[in-house]
Amino acid sequence: xxxxxxxxxxxxxxxxxxxxxxxxxxxxxxxxxxxxxxxxxxxxxxxxxxxxxxxxxxxxxxxxxxxxxxxxxxxxxxxxxxxxxxxxxxxxxxxxxxxxxxxxxxxxxxxxxxxxxxxxxxxx
Amino acid sequence: xxxxxxxxxxxxxxxxxxxxxxxxxxxxxxxxxxxxxxxxxxxxxxxxxxxxxxxxxxxxxxxxxxxxxxxxxxxxxxxxxxxxxxxxxxxxxxxxxxxxxxxxxxxxxxxxxxxxxxxxxxxxxxxxxxxxxxxxxxxxxxxxxxxxxxxxxxxxxxxxxxxxxxxxxxxxxxxxxxxxxxxxxxxxxxxxxxxxxxxxxxxxxxxxxxxxxxxxxxxxxxxxxxxxxxxxxxxxxxxxxxxxxxxxxxxxxxxxxxxxxxxxxxxxxxxxxxxxxxxxxxxxxxxxxxxxxxxxxxxxxxxxxxxxxxxxxxxxxxxxxxxxxxxxxxxxxxxxxxxxxxxxxxxxxxxx
Numbered sequence: 001x002x003x004x005x006x007x008x009x010x011x012x013x014x015x016x017x018x019x020x021x022x023x024x025x026x027x028x029x030x031x032x033x034x035x036x037x038x039x040x041x042x043x044x045x046x047x048x049x050x051x052x053x054x055x056x057x058x059x060x061x062x063x064x065x066x067x068x069x070x071x072x073x074x075x076x077x078x079x080x081x082x083x084x085x086x087x088x089x090x091x092x093x094x095x096x097x098x099x100x101x102x103x104x105x106x107x108x109x110x111x112x113x114x115x116x117x118x119x120x121x122x123x124x
Numbered sequence: 125x126x127x128x129x130x131x132x133x134x135x136x137x138x139x140x141x142x143x144x145x146x147x148x149x150x151x152x153x154x155x156x157x158x159x160x161x162x163x164x165x166x167x168x169x170x171x172x173x174x175x176x177x178x179x180x181x182x183x184x185x186x187x188x189x190x191x192x193x194x195x196x197x198x199x200x201x202x203x204x205x206x207x208x209x210x211x212x213x214x215x216x217x218x219x220x221x222x223x224x225x226x227x228x229x230x231x232x233x234x235x236x237x238x239x240x241x242x243x244x245x246x247x248x249x250x251x252x253x254x255x256x257x258x259x260x261x262x263x264x265x266x267x268x269x270x271x272x273x274x275x276x277x278x279x280x281x282x283x284x285x286x287x288x289x290x291x292x293x294x295x296x297x298x299x300x301x302x303x304x305x306x307x308x309x310x311x312x313x314x315x316x317x318x319x320x321x322x323x324x325x326x327x328x329x330x331x332x333x334x335x336x337x338x339x340x341x342x343x344x345x346x347x348x349x350x351x352x353x354x355x356x357x358x359x360x361x362x363x364x365x366x367x368x369x370x371x372x373x374x375x376x377x378x379x380x381x382x383x384x385x386x387x388x389x390x391x392x393x394x395x396x397x398x399x400x401x402x403x404x405x406x407x408x409x410x411x412x413x414x415x416x417x418x419x420x421x422x423x424x425x426x427x428x429x430x431x432x433x434x435x436x437x438x439x440x441x442x443x444x445x446x447x448x449x450x451x452x453x454x455x456x457x458x459x460x461x462x463x464x465x466x467x468x469x470x471x472x473x474x475x476x
Binding site: 046052104118 | 188189190191192193231233234235236237238239242243246276277278279281282286289290292293296297301342344347349405408409410443471472473
C-alpha cells in the first residue's frame with residue numbers, strides 16, 4: 001500500500017540542495033528510493049516526475065526533484081516491471097528522514113504479463 | 125582409444141563474492157551512459173561453480189540484478205567425463221570441449237510516464253473499488269485491506285478495470301520493451317583416432333567457436349512477443365568408431381582395434397530463427413489459446429524448419445501446458461508432421 005503524507009517543515013531539509021540555474025536559485029530535494037523486487041523479476045524501471053531513478057544493483061537509488069522536504073509540493077512516482085506473472089516489487093521513497101511514499105506489492109498479473117506499470121502521486 | 129572416466133559425481137557448489145568496487149558508486153539522476161556506468165560500478169563480481177549436463181563450469185559475472193539494464197558474464201566449462209561422453213540435450217556442438225563463453229545482454233525499457241489517460245483509468249478503477257466496498261458481489265476480488273486508495277494503481281486497475289488493463293499499461297509504458305544480447309564461445313577439444321591403414325594412433329587439438337545474437341520485443345497492448353536470433357557455429361564432428369584388424373593371411377590369433385578411423389570433420393552452421401509468441405485475449409481476459417510459431421533457416425545447408433505449437437490445454441498451476449504441434453522440414457521426404465505435446469508451459473518470455 002502507499003500512503004500520502006502531508007510533509008512537515010522542520011527547518012531546511014538536510015536532503016535538499018540549492019542550485020543556481022539561469023541566475024535564479026532553485027531548491028532541489030534529493031529523494032532516496034529503496035526497492036524490493038521478488039526473486040524472479042527480470043527488470044524494472046522507476047521514475048519521479050519523469051526523471052529516471054538511477055538504481056544500483058542493491059536496489060537503492062536517488063533522484064533530485066524540484067522542491068524541498070516538507071514543502072508539500074506534489075510529485076509523481078511511476079514504475080514499470082517486466083517478468084513472469086506472480087513477480088512483485090515494493091518501493092519506498094524518502095525525503096531526508098521522512099518516508100513520503102510507500103508502494104507495496106505491485107504485481108505482474110497473467111493478463112498484463114510480462115508487464116506491470118502505474119503511477120502514484122505524493123507530496124514532500 | 126583412450127577414454128577418461130573421471131568420477132561423474134563431482135559436484136561443485138561453491139560461491140565466492142568479490143567486492144569489485146567499494147560502496148562508492150555515485151548516485152546519478154539521469155539515464156545517461158555515464159549514469160549507467162556509475163551504477164555498474166556499484167555491482168560486485170561473483171564467481172560461481174557448478175555442474176550441469178555432465179559439464180563442470182565456473183562463471184565470472186557482474187550480477188546486475190533487475191535494477192540494471194546490462195549484464196555481463198564470462199564462463200568456463202569443461203566436461204566432467206572427458207570429451208567423449210558429455211552429451212547435453214542442447215545439441216551444442218561446442219559442449220564437449222573446454223569452453224570459454226563471453227555473454228552480454230541489455231534490457232531496453234522506456235522510462236514510465238505520467239499520463240492523463242492512465243490517470244483517468246486509475247481514478248475510475250478506484251471509484252469502482254469504493255463502490256464495491258458498499259455493494260459487494262460474490263465474484264469481486266478481495267477488497268484491499270487498507271482501502272481502495274492505498275493499493276498500487278497497477279493492482280487496482282487490474283482488479284476493477286480489467287477490460288482496459290492492457291490499455292492502461294500502454295499509456296504508462298512509453299514503448300515496447302526489448303531484450304537483446306550477444307554470446308561468443310570458443311572451445312578447445314582433443315581428438316584421437318587411428319590411421320585405418322597402419323593402425324597408428326593419431327591425436328590433435330581443434331579449436332571450435334560460435335557467435336549467437338538474440339533479440340526479443342514484448343508488446344504492451346497484447347500478450348505478444350517477437351523474437352529473432354542468428355547463430356554461427358564452427359565445430360568438429362568425430363567419425364564413428366569401427367573395428368580394425370591387421371591382415372591375417374596365416375590365420376593366426378591377431379589383435380583388433382576398435383577406434384575412430386579418421387580425423388574429425390569440420391561442421392559449420394548458420395541458423396537464423398524468427399518466432400512469435402502470442403496468447404489470445406477477449407475483453408481483457410486471457411483465453412486458453414496461444415501459439416508460438418518459429419521458423420528456422422539453415423543458411424549454409426539451405427534447409428527450412430517450421431515449428432508451430434498450438435496451446436489449448438491448461439492446468440491451474442502453470443497455465444497453458446499442452447496442445448498440438450505442427451512441423452515442417454524442407455530436407456525430409458515427409459515434409460509435414462503433427463503431434464500432441466503435454467508439459468511444456470507457454471511462456472511469453474521464452475524461458476530460455
